[in-house]
Amino acid sequence: MTDRRAVVRAATDADLDAVAAIYAREVRAGHATFDTEPPPRSVWEKKLGSAHPGDHFLVAAADGAVVGFAYSGPFRDRGAYDRTREVTVYLDPAATGRGLGRALYGELLPRLEVAGMRTVLACIALPNDASEGLHRACGFERQGVLREVGRKFDRWIDIAWWQRRLAG
Numbered sequence: 053m054t055d056r057r058a059v060v061r062a063a064t065d066a067d068l069d070a071v072a073a074i075y076a077r078e079v080r081a082g083h084a085t086f087d088t089e090p091p092p093r094s095v096w097e098k099k100l101g102s103a104h105p106g107d108h109f110l111v112a113a114a115d116g117a118v119v120g121f122a123y124s125g126p127f128r129d130r131g132a133y134d135r136t137r138e139v140t141v142y143l144d145p146a147a148t149g150r151g152l153g154r155a156l157y158g159e160l161l162p163r164l165e166v167a168g169m170r171t172v173l174a175c176i177a178l179p180n181d182a183s184e185g186l187h188r189a190c191g192f193e194r195q196g197v198l199r200e201v202g203r204k205f206d207r208w209i210d211i212a213w214w215q216r217r218l219a220g
């Protein structure tokens with residue numbers, strides 16, 4: 053069920069500490085990210101400041117507090133990848149399962165299409181039923197699995213690549 057109190061809007065610099073805190077929790081306690089140390093604030097500032105037309109950074113806020121975020125960025129930096137973007141989405145654990153992931157992508161993906169992007173990719177460390185469910189629900193297709201490319205918490209982790217093609 054969608055959270056009627058929540059809003060999705062473009063991120064600002066004032067949101068970045070909350071964004072960093074949500075991400076840092078997953079770095080320390082989860083395997084959805086392969087980061088093993090929380091990145092410095094400058095990493096978030098760079099994402100927010102990207103001038104590429106396909107790069108967007110959104111937050112979900114409930115009762116005034118940032119509870120999740122999604123952004124698009126480069127898949128690879130070589131020129132021929134210019135109209136391909138990789139997307140990422142994270143919510144505070146207390147904010148999952150109430151439609152906010154779908155709401156964030158509901159705002160993000162149309163922005164990529166308007167910007168002329170052709171392909172959107174998402175990399176999902178397995179298992180992650182919620183993320184695979186979200187991407188399937190948002191029109192992505194599972195394209196393949198790479199086995200044992202990550203190691204975290206003393207175990208090997210597979211990743212799945214999901215793809216959605218846009219009209220751009």
Ligand SMILES: CC(C)(COP(=O)(O)OP(=O)(O)OC[C@H]1O[C@@H](n2cnc3c(N)ncnc32)[C@H](O)[C@@H]1OP(=O)(O)O)[C@@H](O)C(=O)NCCC(=O)NCCS
Nearest residue numbers: 084142143148149150151152153154181182183185186189
């Ligand atoms: C993955 C994540 C962003 C999903 O967001 P969410 O707000 O919980 O998902 P939503 O409530 O918007 O659900 C979207 C769809 O995913 C499916 N889904 C959500 N949670 C699910 C679960 N645990 N198992 C299976 N499907 C699930 C729902 O069925 C829903 O489809 P529907 O709208 O047709 O019912 C969120 O759980 C999260 O932040 N998890 C931790 C970080 C993470 O894994 N990020 C992704 C990195 S690849």
